[in-house]
Amino acid sequence: MIQRDKILTELYGTGKSVVGFRQPANPSYAILTGANLVSLSGVYLSDGLVTIQNIKECQDYKDITNTEFNTTLANYIKDAIINACDLVFTEDDKLEYGVLYNQETAKTELLDNGSDFVGYEINVLNKTDILTILNSLITEFNAAGELDIYLYHSSQKNKIESQPITLTESSVETSVEWLLDKHKTFGGTYYVGYYTDGLVPKAINRILDNSYYRKQFKNVLFRPIKVTGHTTVNEMFDIELIQYENDTYGLNFNTTVNKDYTDYIITNKKRFAKLIKYQFQADMLRLMITSTRSNAIERKSLNRAQAELDGILTEDGKVYSQGIIRKLENEAKKLYKEFIKRDMYPTINKAI
Numbered sequence: 001m002i003q004r005d006k007i008l009t010e011l012y013g014t015g016k017s018v019v020g021f022r023q024p025a026n027p028s029y030a031i032l033t034g035a036n037l038v039s040l041s042g043v044y045l046s047d048g049l050v051t052i053q054n055i056k057e058c059q060d061y062k063d064i065t066n067t068e069f070n071t072t073l074a075n076y077i078k079d080a081i082i083n084a085c086d087l088v089f090t091e092d093d094k095l096e097y098g099v100l101y102n103q104e105t106a107k108t109e110l111l112d113n114g115s116d117f118v119g120y121e122i123n124v125l126n127k128t129d130i131l132t133i134l135n136s137l138i139t140e141f142n143a144a145g146e147l148d149i150y151l152y153h154s155s156q157k158n159k160i161e162s163q164p165i166t167l168t169e170s171s172v173e174t175s176v177e178w179l180l181d182k183h184k185t186f187g188g189t190y191y192v193g194y195y196t197d198g199l200v201p202k203a204i205n206r207i208l209d210n211s212y213y214r215k216q217f218k219n220v221l222f223r224p225i226k227v228t229g230h231t232t233v234n235e236m237f238d239i240e241l242i243q244y245e246n247d248t249y250g251l252n253f254n255t256t257v258n259k260d261y262t263d264y265i266i267t268n269k270k271r272f273a274k275l276i277k278y279q280f281q282a283d284m285l286r287l288m289i290t291s292t293r294s295n296a297i298e299r300k301s302l303n304r305a306q307a308e309l310d311g312i313l314t315e316d317g318k319v320y321s322q323g324i325i326r327k328l329e330n331e332a333k334k335l336y337k338e339f340i341k342r343d344m345y346p347t348i349n350k351a352i
Contacts, residue, residue, distance in 0.1 A: 001093045001131065002085050003179070003262040010266045011081050011276075012074070018269045019043050019077070019276050021052060029053045031066040036073050041273035045077070048308050049288065050281045058291040080280035084272065085265055087279070087332040091340060093259040095130065098215050099138070100222055100253045105211035110142055110202040111247055117227040117237055118203075118249045119149075119193015124180050125219045126187065131260035132220045134178040134192070138252035141167045145201040149194050149251075151178055152236045155186035159234050167201050173254070180220075184263065189239075193249065197231045203250025212248060219257045224248060264339055275335060278328035285309040285324060 011018045017038035023030050029052045046052070055076075056069055064072065124132045137149050144167055151161035161178050180190055206212040214222060224245045230237040265272060288305040311323025 001258045001260055001262075002082075002089055002265065003131075003181075003260065004082050006262050007085060007265055008078050008081060011269050011272075012078055014038065016040070017077075018081075019045055019273050019280070021045055021073075024052045026053065029056065031056075031069065032073075033066075033070050036070055036077070039273075041270040043273035043277050045277055045280050047277075047281060049305055050284045054288060055284055058288045060292055076283060077276075077280060080276050080283055083283070084275045084279035084328075084332075085261075087275070087328070088335045088339065089261045093261075094256060095259060096217050096219060096255075096257040098217070098255065100214050100255065101206060101211065101248065102215060103206075103209070103211040103213065105140075105204065105206040105208045107140075107142070107204055109205040109207045111205050111249065113196035113199045113202065115197040115229055115231050117193055117195055117230045118245075118247075119191060119225060119251060120249075120253075121223045121225050121242065121244075122180065122190040122192060123221040123223075124183055124190065126183055128184050128263040129260055130219055131258050131262075132180040133256045133258065134176055134180065134253055135256055136173050136175045136177075136254040137163060137165065137192075138171060138173045138254065139165055139167060140171050140204040140250045140252065141201040142169065142204060143201040144168050145199070147194055147199065147201070148233075149192065150234070152191045153182040153186070154188035154191070154236070154239055155182060157236050159236075162234075171252075181260075191225070191236075192253075193225070193251070195231055195233055203248075205250070206248040212246070217255070217257065220255065222253065261339060271338075272335065275328070275331045278324055278331055282309060282324045282328055 010016060012035060014035045015038065017035045018041050020036055020039040021032055022044055023032055023037060032052065055073065056064070059069075059072060061068070122132075124130075139147065141147070147165045147167055149163045149165060150159045153160050160182065161176070163174060163176050165172060165174050182188070182190075224247055226243045226245050226247075227237045227241050228243065230241065285305045285308055289309070307323070309324050311326055
């Protein structure tokens, strides 16, 4: 998987753009501003028919302002960045998936509420190319009510996530999609749970047969905890006060562990510049081919754009001019060989 927002933050922006344009010499089209004029890699997007003039005259809005065009161009570049990365990282990236407790339990064993924080310590494998995701929170309580679930990381004083949940007398699953990636920068451990002070519904504890057996993930480890007397909502507790427990606190988690190539891409962003260029050019040539505009530039560009996109063959089928599509495919294959199928993953039990 790739974290798209994180990649765009690092590969596009003022002082960050890995690819961009030079300001056109024609003063009528010397309209570029900000991040569109930056190329940290030295790879520029203009080539052949892919020019600012042609893009502006073939995009759909005839009366577009310079400011609006820069925003539109930025979106084209961002789309190319993500589409290019998706070309390389196409394999199934799921390493593990499942629910922490996957057996039915009795509904009669209840836990009394005190004045504590209760929940789970979550240790994740400290590798930049592995990402654990809490897809959903599953709560099991004996009555209806309201409950807030909090996610903390040991490197930060305040919560990093929270989720209000409406409890019922049956199991409730709430989608959250929390990415556990703070450790990649800071190290440390995650904690997820709730405060029992003032809580009326009681958590169902797992004691029936094998219902309390936890799924043994290779890359993430869950351990039930209690912090006695901690009631300061939103603020991280003292980890030295953690007590490890056997109670399950009415909580369960749907979890995925994925390969995560985000940091590979960011660390090697200049290596992706040529691929992004070819992707952007392919996108813009398709824009010219399918343009709804009717003007001299659009008419002159149509046939040439198709040739630049597909390439030109001689009469006997040999390549006379390689098209952008072929260049894009070849560059994606090179990067695939560099970044895929190269790691053997240690397990969480070896790492902690």
